Amino acid sequence: MKDKTLYVHISDEEYLRRFIRYMNMRRHPELAVERITEREMFWQRVNEDNGNEDDYYLTDNMINMPDISLDGAGSRIMYLSDTDDEKNRVISVCQSADLIYTMCLKIMKLSESSRGKARGPVPGIYGVCGHGEASDVVAGSLSQELSEYGNCLYISLAAFPHFYTTYKKEEHSLGELIFRIGSGEFVALVNNALTEFGRAKRLPGVSHYKDLWDMSDDDRAALLKKLKNECDFDYIVVGFNDVREMMPQVGICQKMFVVVPRDRREDIWERWLSYAGMEGVSGEELTSVYVPDEWTKWARRLDGCAPSQWLEDGELKGFITGLIREI
Structure with missing residues (x-):
């Protein structure tokens, strides 16, 4: 007390x-x-x-x-x-x-x-992937919670993210940033492309979903390393398109969360690891997140709601706080 x-x-x-x-x-x-x-x-x-x-x-x-x-x-x-x-x-x-x-x-x-020492999640990159819209709810909400501890960036590498804006202008696309990653202007380009996402910052997505097909594992890895090492972010939350794209980033991401629907929890987790050839990945790096049935209600509530208000939903706040304890 x-x-x-x-x-x-x-x-x-x-x-x-x-x-x-x-x-x-x-x-x-x-x-x-x-x-x-x-x-x-x-x-x-x-x-x-x-x-x-x-x-x-x-x-x-x-x-x-x-x-x-x-x-x-x-x-x-x-x-x-x-x-x-x-x-x-x-x-x-x-x-x-x-x-x-x-x-x-x-x-x-x-x-x-x-006096206590500064506490909070470990600074780093956190990947979220899995069950479509539920994964977007988790990733977006996680970015809002991490913003309470430091500067947080949210990126989506999904083709059609639920809570995201795709940009038509090529110079404002994620694909263009990856193309310019070796230039000395990369940090300035990132800063110019940032937009507000509630309490967090956000980079634009790809201008067309086919741009994701042109991204190699090395491209994604180079992007995350560059953002982590050269830009002023304490936390980066990345929403991946599917588990196969996320798995090669083990070692770059501090922690990865794979969102699994509760009604399929018996075997889907093991199957995903098998498909990606990652059966031996440590639980310290990779965590399965079994979303409760309430996530569909959360998604409906969040539609049209400012991201900064998402965690005013007590159930969602409690769920995300539980994830933070895993970090």
Whole structure:
């Protein structure tokens, strides 16, 4: 059980999201962190403090503050500003998240020796393949969850991905990026081709499904290595067209998930491994994902829904969180 709670409101929503992500990546055994996005809700929470000395507050909003007693909750409010003033619990925002975190611990009288190490999935490339639309649901949702831990890129190498846009312009296609992979402009081309995909980033797919036939295993491997080594991504989620295309990337991908429909779980997994000649692949590299019957409901709910909202579905969120534990 956590001994203290830190409620955080920061006006810049993107900074707030990244700050909370960092705080949650520290496993302090005595601290829970809660995000409050609305200014009014933050000050309402302060007013309803009820004298709980284990509740602390952090905000950058020092304008038009309500009257707060300095003997109560007011003595436990920390402020982010341009300068440091430890005596008045003012913390400079012009420093690293680690230093801000350290100052918060000091003000809350929490021992730095109890500070946890940064946690989260291992940075790397994660492949997802398998049962058509279900595989797209898993891959897209996984990219949203990994974005909570760092910069995440989502790519689909499927011919007709369900939650994806194919681009008609050749210069914006994945095939063109592979063609230009040896040029010195590759990173700039990638950055220009990126689009928002909820909390993640996304590269365009192929302009025509036949372009996938022209991609060799070496082409796919070169693309993934180049993205991993030269571009600024912590995580890359790749949706593969079929298991035969994914298997040669064992060793490049940190982990591969093969989505298997629950009603065919008895033999399909072993058959796929046999077809690909990968019977001896370690479970540390390759994991079968047996999607529950609910995945069809998830897919219907996600249609027309912004990717950043996908994991508001509690069932899907729980399922994806379970996959994260495998990483």
